Amino acid sequence: xxxxxxxxxxxxxxxxxxxxxxxxxxxxxxxxxxxxxxxxxxxxxxxxxxxxxxxxxxxxxxxxxxxxxxxxxxxxxxxxxxxxxxxxxxxxxxxxxxxxxxxxxxxxxxxxxxxxxxxxxxxxxxxxxxxxxxxxxxxxxxxxxxxxxxxxxxxxxxxxxxxxxxxxxxxxxxxxxxxxxxxxxxxxxxxxxxxxxxxxxxxxxxxxxxxxxxxxxxxxxxxxxxxxxxxxxxxxxxxxxxxxxxxxxxxxxxxxxxxxxxxxxxxxxxxxxxxxxxxxxxxxxxxxxxxxxxxxxxxxxxxxxxxxxxxxxxxxxxxxxxxxxxxxxx
Amino acid sequence: xxxxxxxxxxxxxxxxxxxxxxxxxxxxxxxxxxxxxxxxxxxxxxxxxxxxxxxxxxxxxxxxxxxxxxxxxxxxxxxxxxxxxxxxxxxxxxxxxxxxxxxxxxxxxxxxxxxxxxxxxxxxxxxxxxxxxxxxxxxxxxxxxxxxxxxxxxxxxxxxxxxxxxxxxxxxxxxxxxxxxxxxxxxxxxxxxxxxxxxxxxxxxxxxxxxxxxxxxxxxxxxxxxxxxxxxxxxxxxxxxxxxxxxxxxxxxxxxxxxxxxxxxxxxxxxxxxxxxxxxxxxxxxxxxxxxxxxxxxxxxxxxxxxxxxxxxxxxxxxxxxxxxxxxxxxxxxxxxxxxxxxxxxxxxxxxxxxxxxxxxxxxxxxxxxxxxxxxxxxxxxxxxxxxxxxxxxxxxxxxxxxxxxxxxxxxxxxxxxxxxxxxxxxxxxxxxxxxxxxxxxxxxxxxxxxxxxxxxxxxxxxxxxxxxxxxxxxxxxxxxxxxxxxxxxxxxxxxxxxxxxxxxxxxxxxxxxxxxxxxxxxxxxxxxxxxxxxxxxxxxxxxxxxxxx
Numbered sequence: 001x002x003x004x005x006x007x008x009x010x011x012x013x014x015x016x017x018x019x020x021x022x023x024x025x026x027x028x029x030x031x032x033x034x035x036x037x038x039x040x041x042x043x044x045x046x047x048x049x050x051x052x053x054x055x056x057x058x059x060x061x062x063x064x065x066x067x068x069x070x071x072x073x074x075x076x077x078x079x080x081x082x083x084x085x086x087x088x089x090x091x092x093x094x095x096x097x098x099x100x101x102x103x104x105x106x107x108x109x110x111x112x113x114x115x116x117x118x119x120x121x122x123x124x125x126x127x128x129x130x131x132x133x134x135x136x137x138x139x140x141x142x143x144x145x146x147x148x149x150x151x152x153x154x155x156x157x158x159x160x161x162x163x164x165x166x167x168x169x170x171x172x173x174x175x176x177x178x179x180x181x182x183x184x185x186x187x188x189x190x191x192x193x194x195x196x197x198x199x200x201x202x203x204x205x206x207x208x209x210x211x212x213x214x215x216x217x218x219x220x221x222x223x224x225x226x227x228x229x230x231x232x233x234x235x236x237x238x239x240x241x242x243x244x245x246x247x248x249x250x251x252x253x254x255x256x257x258x259x260x261x262x263x264x265x266x267x268x269x270x271x272x273x274x275x276x277x278x279x280x281x282x283x284x285x286x287x288x289x290x291x292x293x294x295x296x297x298x299x300x301x302x303x304x305x306x307x308x309x310x311x312x313x314x315x316x317x318x319x320x321x322x323x324x325x326x327x328x329x330x
Numbered sequence: 331x332x333x334x335x336x337x338x339x340x341x342x343x344x345x346x347x348x349x350x351x352x353x354x355x356x357x358x359x360x361x362x363x364x365x366x367x368x369x370x371x372x373x374x375x376x377x378x379x380x381x382x383x384x385x386x387x388x389x390x391x392x393x394x395x396x397x398x399x400x401x402x403x404x405x406x407x408x409x410x411x412x413x414x415x416x417x418x419x420x421x422x423x424x425x426x427x428x429x430x431x432x433x434x435x436x437x438x439x440x441x442x443x444x445x446x447x448x449x450x451x452x453x454x455x456x457x458x459x460x461x462x463x464x465x466x467x468x469x470x471x472x473x474x475x476x477x478x479x480x481x482x483x484x485x486x487x488x489x490x491x492x493x494x495x496x497x498x499x500x501x502x503x504x505x506x507x508x509x510x511x512x513x514x515x516x517x518x519x520x521x522x523x524x525x526x527x528x529x530x531x532x533x534x535x536x537x538x539x540x541x542x543x544x545x546x547x548x549x550x551x552x553x554x555x556x557x558x559x560x561x562x563x564x565x566x567x568x569x570x571x572x573x574x575x576x577x578x579x580x581x582x583x584x585x586x587x588x589x590x591x592x593x594x595x596x597x598x599x600x601x602x603x604x605x606x607x608x609x610x611x612x613x614x615x616x617x618x619x620x621x622x623x624x625x626x627x628x629x630x631x632x633x634x635x636x637x638x639x640x641x642x643x644x645x646x647x648x649x650x651x652x653x654x655x656x657x658x659x660x661x662x663x664x665x666x667x668x669x670x671x672x673x674x675x676x677x678x679x680x681x682x683x684x685x686x687x688x689x690x691x692x693x694x695x696x697x698x699x700x701x702x703x704x705x706x707x708x709x710x711x712x713x714x715x716x717x718x719x720x721x722x723x724x725x726x727x728x729x730x731x732x733x734x735x736x737x738x739x740x741x742x743x744x745x746x747x748x749x750x751x752x753x754x755x756x757x758x759x760x761x762x763x764x765x766x767x768x769x770x771x772x773x774x775x776x777x778x779x780x781x782x783x784x785x786x787x788x789x790x791x792x793x794x795x796x797x798x799x800x801x802x803x804x805x806x807x808x809x810x811x812x813x814x815x816x817x818x819x820x821x822x823x824x825x826x827x828x829x830x831x832x833x834x835x836x837x838x839x840x841x842x843x844x845x846x847x848x849x850x851x852x853x854x855x856x857x858x859x860x861x862x863x864x865x866x867x868x869x870x871x872x873x874x875x876x877x878x879x880x
Contacts, residue, residue: 019781019800021781023784036714043707044704044705047704048697051671051675051697052697055696058678058679059683063685076619076621076623084669092707096657096658096661096711098711100712100713102713103653104654106716122490155485156490161788163717168716168717168720172574173574175574175647190795194721195720196483199407199410201406201790201792202790202793203406203793205795
């Protein structure tokens with residue numbers, strides 16, 4: 001008898017282990033998202049149980065009996081109508097404020113976040129670390145450090161999703177989107193594509209490796225030493241002949257690129273635009289849409305000559321230029 | 331069932347009317363050229379049943395495939411076509427026309443005391459357009475299918491998919507015109523053809539719901555037509571509209587798609603709400619609680635539904651501020667739905683409640699719609715949506731609304747008005763059994779998917795990590811129960827056509843003009859135009875139910 005009970009308990013425990021209810025929580029925001037989730041689950045259970053109980057109670061209490069005549073009753077009540085309009089409204093306001101505050105906070109990466117680049121393509125994730133290492137369907141990150149991913153797609157829309165971090169963002173062709181997180185538990189976690197992208201969508205998955213800072217440093221420097229993204233960009237800058245116009249001299253045909261990243265630039269059409277990844281991308285691919293004040297709009301388009309990876313290298317290079325540096329690519 | 335004969339010939343049992351809309355004329359031509367709204371409603375019922383079977387087979391194969399993490403049945407390529415077929419067929423060719431084109435067509439003139447809809451020829455035309463679109467879609471399915479998902483997201487659909495996206499988009503495009511014509515027909519009918527004394531606030535709430543639905547049909551459907559047209563243009567002529575490689579904007583497609591498809595959710599659920607108001611009152615024999623609140627909440631939902639499309643795009647890369655605005659509007663649309671649930675529940679208070687099959691469906695609807703609606707809060711709320719968007723949580727949520735809500739209401743409505751439509755009763759015991767099987771099967775199928783979603787399993791995955799298997803097996807097991815639940819009614823409803831006891835004009839003792847005429851009604855609906863002197867659901871003056879348990 002004892003054995004049987006033990007067996008039943010063990011089976012139930014095994015079943016329970018096979019039926020997890022919550023994913024691992026391994027980022028700085030995971031817990032706060034889970035709290036909101038618990039609250040919403042509580043609201044759902046409360047109102048479902050309330051409605052179900054009332055219905056069951058009425059079903060039994062007011063079941064039809066032979067010869068029974070329904071008594072004339074009230075069929076409208078302003079008090080009730082107002083209460084069941086206003087109370088749910090108040091609950092909704094609470095949820096809205098709570099979740100929006102969390103969302104806005106989670107939307108903005110901290111200024112000191114480490115940047116890593118992601119290119120989605122059918123059907124793999126290509127990860128590019130600024131220090132040089134490149135990986136496919138795997139992302140190595142240090143624990144406890146804010147990581148900002150700048151992402152783009154080479155073909156269709158993909159979705160970058162790490163359930164354990166409670167973060168997700170669509171990855172679009174032709175533009176950059178970004179997502180950030182701070183992993184707070186070392187371990188290995190799922191990386192999924194969450195936006196249907198064609199035949200092998202369900203195989204566009206990978207792993208996120210959260211490592212201690214020392215392990216991460218060791219990982220970065222292991223393997224064959226490659227150039228950093230900015231160095232590769234510098235080489236490309238010369239190869240493509242960018243440096244013939246963007247010489248960095250005051251008299252050059254194109255504006256100097258030294259120190260412009262993150263700064264506002266005056267546009268010929270009036271107003272200013274901050275130079276960011278999107279700005280540089282447009283300037284390289286569709287220069288006709290970007291006309292910097294004081295310069296003739298003569299830059300040719302590089303659409304078709306540079307791929308997504310090379311674009312990221314060029315951007316990394318421009319970003320690396322300090323104000324005093326000359327931009328002759330060397 | 332052996333008691334059928336005795337009930338059939340029981341003394342005092344109602345006799346079958348000599349002439350009705352079903353036997354007034356015979357032959358295929360009399361159906362294909364009919365202008366009778368009742369017959370057109372039945373043509374629609376036949377068509378959507380075929381489409382439901384096609385979409386259901388696709389769903390069954392998907393659930394079978396998901397029994398194993400590596401895919402138990404088909405290649406990913408085929409799986410992608412299965413969920414696309416399931417989605418496109420069920421949304422555009424089953425759910426959108428389901429209640430409006432079948433029960434709506436059949437009941438609107440009967441409920442308002444009219445001879446027919448305002449434009450009977452247009453009504454037939456809209457069925458032909460719909461049937462053409464269905465044939466085109468079935469052709470696409472038969473010749474290799476389409477793999478874009480029902481959402482047709484660009485640039486995958488416009489330039490990358492190797493399947494016949496053009497014809498599938500064409501089918502959706504064509505089908506839309508039938509929605510527009512039906513909506514227009516209903517709006518005019520409800521405005522102009524009400525019987526003397528049938529004022530707006532004496533209308534059954536089903537009519538209010540159909541009116542709100544028709545407004546969305548007319549105002550939203552052109553947008554999906556434009557969207558599909560642009561998609562076809564880009565796919566065939568490579569005009570750069572959505573693909574950034576051609577200078578287009580992929581998010582523009584999503585904005586346009588959801589500008590139709592979110593209101594379309596309410597095209598699917600508003601008519602169900604109308605049906606539920608009729609069923610709850612009939613089986614608790616009570617006036618509806620808060621008539622005007624339910625009526626106006628339908629209109630409120632119809633209006634606000636146009637302003638919430640961006641909540642499908644919280645992680646698409648749209649701005650944070652757009653996210654905030656769409657989030658608050660999405661919470662706003664939840665309120666009128668909550669108001670309806672509370673009013674239906676309050677209607678039961680001090681009623682005289684009985685539990686025939688239609689009532690079981692109605693109560694099932696309230697329960698499942700409540701869960702479906704409340705889980706919508708998780709998705710309207712930005713921080714949780716980031717995690718849940720694109721996962722099985724979404725799948726579970728909208729199936730609670732679409733299947734737990736819309737299909738339960740369609741089944742309830744079909745069982746409620748079946749005696750009016752066919753003049754026959756079905757075996758209520760079997761019907762109640764089927765309702766129970768469907769309720770259990772449904773929950774078993776879709777509840778585990780809420781958990782799968784929070785665990786992070788993305789939707790549209792032909793394969794999945796092994797740790798998700800237990801919940802997937804549970805869900806597939808539920809789907810087989812659900813499938814059995816759907817087969818049972820087909821059997822006894824067909825059986826009842828010949829063998830069911832004669833129903834008589836008003837077997838439930840229900841209020842409403844449709845119950846004052848014979849069953850099945852005359853082609854002209856009423857011998858004499860009825861004159862309405864009381865509000866809807868005045869059950870104090872209702873006849874006693876005469877339904878005999880079979």
